Amino acid sequence: PKDLSGKRITVLDNAPETAHIATRIGMTPVASGIRNALQKFNNRAVDVTGAPALAYEPMEIYKGLAPNGGIINWPKLQITMQLILRWKKVPEGFGQKSRDLMTNKYPAQIKKIVESEQTILKNYWINISQETKDKWNEFFRKSRIALREEGVYNRKALTLFRKIRCKMDASLAECTSKDKE
Structure with missing residues (x-):
């Protein structure tokens, strides 16, 4: 970013x-x-x-x-x-x-x-490294949480979307993060 x-x-x-x-x-x-x-x-x-x-x-x-x-x-x-x-x-x-x-x-x-x-x-x-993808994913996760707190994103919808992403790829850092969506 x-x-x-x-x-x-x-x-x-x-x-x-x-x-x-x-x-x-x-x-x-x-x-x-x-x-x-x-x-x-x-x-x-x-x-x-x-x-x-x-x-x-x-x-x-x-x-x-x-x-x-x-x-x-x-x-x-x-x-x-x-x-x-x-x-x-x-x-x-x-x-x-x-x-x-x-x-x-x-x-x-x-x-x-x-x-x-x-x-x-x-x-x-342009191919990007897995490390770069991981940084972007974390950036997007923090942005989603901030937008949730501002009332832009719906808490239940974010939880549902996270569950879907984690079902598709359980290795994503957000799947085990303490401050989950």
């Missing part, structure tokens, strides 16, 4: 946690929307942004990467979407049908992601 101090980074207008994390690192948060974050990166208005591999070709991210940029080869950014509706206005079983639909589409979506990653030139990929 200390290597990013002084850099400008896009932070989504509706995600206050990204500005909090950027500020903790010493970065300059630049408020952005999903539509213009990559434009700011390509136009050099910011030094760092986050994006899925699916955006590489259509958003021409290679323009912002040239001549000496790179993509950290470690997925740590997650964008989610919630569907909020009035249950009385939707047919019976809508929730389960939606979950089934998304489950059935999952393999095809993963295939698209892998295919998109394969279009990215190999010289743009």
Whole structure:
């Protein structure tokens, strides 16, 4: 994280946690929307942004990467979407049908992601050490705890997410930390 101090980074207008994390690192948060974050990166208005591999070709991210940029080869950014509706206005079983639909589409979506990653030139990929990943994980953990204490993150949701991460990888330091989420 200390290597990013002084850099400008896009932070989504509706995600206050990204500005909090950027500020903790010493970065300059630049408020952005999903539509213009990559434009700011390509136009050099910011030094760092986050994006899925699916955006590489259509958003021409290679323009912002040239001549000496790179993509950290470690997925740590997650964008989610919630569907909020009035249950009385939707047919019976809508929730389960939606979950089934998304489950059935999952393999095809993963295939698209892998295919998109394969279009990215190999010289743009930056591999980082396990030690660096561990430092980042600890930084993110402390940030989540701070955001929980500020009321930005929900305590129960953080506990659930930690349990999922630890089920996927029990070797993570957060799985045995005394100040668990």
